[in-house]
Amino acid sequence: MSRPTVQPDDGILVVQNLTKRFGRAVVLEDISLAIEESKTTVVIGPSGCGKTVFLKHLIVLERPSEGKVFFRGQRIDHLDEKELAEIRTKFGFCFQMGALFDSLTVYENIAFPVRQHVKSMDEKTLDGLVKQKLALVGMDGYQQHYPAELSGGQRKRVALARAIALNPEVILYDEPTTGLDPITSDIINELILKLQKELKITSVAVTHDMKSAYKIADRIIMLYKGKIIADGDADYIRNHPSDLVQQFIQGKVGPAELAALRLGGTQAESQFSPDDFR
Numbered sequence: 001m002s003r004p005t006v007q008p009d010d011g012i013l014v015v016q017n018l019t020k021r022f023g024r025a026v027v028l029e030d031i032s033l034a035i036e037e038s039k040t041t042v043v044i045g046p047s048g049c050g051k052t053v054f055l056k057h058l059i060v061l062e063r064p065s066e067g068k069v070f071f072r073g074q075r076i077d078h079l080d081e082k083e084l085a086e087i088r089t090k091f092g093f094c095f096q097m098g099a100l101f102d103s104l105t106v107y108e109n110i111a112f113p114v115r116q117h118v119k120s121m122d123e124k125t126l127d128g129l130v131k132q133k134l135a136l137v138g139m140d141g142y143q144q145h146y147p148a149e150l151s152g153g154q155r156k157r158v159a160l161a162r163a164i165a166l167n168p169e170v171i172l173y174d175e176p177t178t179g180l181d182p183i184t185s186d187i188i189n190e191l192i193l194k195l196q197k198e199l200k201i202t203s204v205a206v207t208h209d210m211k212s213a214y215k216i217a218d219r220i221i222m223l224y225k226g227k228i229i230a231d232g233d234a235d236y237i238r239n240h241p242s243d244l245v246q247q248f249i250q251g252k253v254g255p256a257e258l259a260a261l262r263l264g265g266t267q268a269e270s271q272f273s274p275d276d277f278r
């Protein structure tokens, strides 16, 4: 392990020499990073490069194999679940899967974390809080709907309202715009910008969507094979000299992958006949 290049107080969230292994697979390798308060940091990189695993370490939903994680200067990666539950109330998260509880109404989805963490809130105050959070994302009036009755974009907005229910200091987003059409994606981007501007929230967002990354990011970090290979603002990333970065941001397949795909194609042709798929 190399000497720490970041100190616990260098940012609101600090990751120091983080390595994560699953079995023999090294998913994150000696990553050090300080995340600045009130800014939006976007993590990009190809599918499977460890973006979600990285994000989970920030609230210790995964524990490091090596290295440390700090929140406001306090080490958090070795805390027990009870202590973590307290820390996590300062975070909102909008994760890739299962963002909303399908069996609960929009109202109950947003009230859920509040009921869990704030013991003494009367129903009228709670109604007001739910209304205010829904209004922030343009969804006031949908309180009695179930998630199944909403579009994908509306569900993401409700998930966002729930993420801010406890007035978090940090929001973690995993693929906030994936699966949405360009206009709905842009609405989500605008909401992320609005939360950052109006509430001065610190955001960390993981995405493959470069349009979204350029729009919301103060800083973009590219992960590749477990390491940070680029780190800078949107212009820096746009003009990055590395072929790997350019291939990724322009959505092009690299020469090595292309060769492998072409080889795979010829083999596949000889291995299968159309009847195999009937």
Ligand SMILES: Nc1ncnc2c1ncn2[C@@H]1O[C@H](COP(=O)(O)OP(=O)(O)OP(=O)(O)O)[C@@H](O)[C@H]1O
Residues within 6 Å of the ligand: 022, 027, 045, 046, 047, 048, 049, 050, 051, 052, 053, 054, 208
């Ligand atoms: N709990 C786990 N156990 C074993 N391997 C895991 C676990 N979670 C993730 N991995 C592996 O870690 C690697 C990184 O996964 P991760 O979900 O972070 O990728 P990602 O960059 O978020 O990809 P995508 O863009 O497709 O969401 C993958 O190879 C994945 O299979």
Ligand SMILES: [Mg+2]
Residues within 6 Å of the ligand: 051, 052, 053, 096, 174
């Ligand atoms: Mg992911």
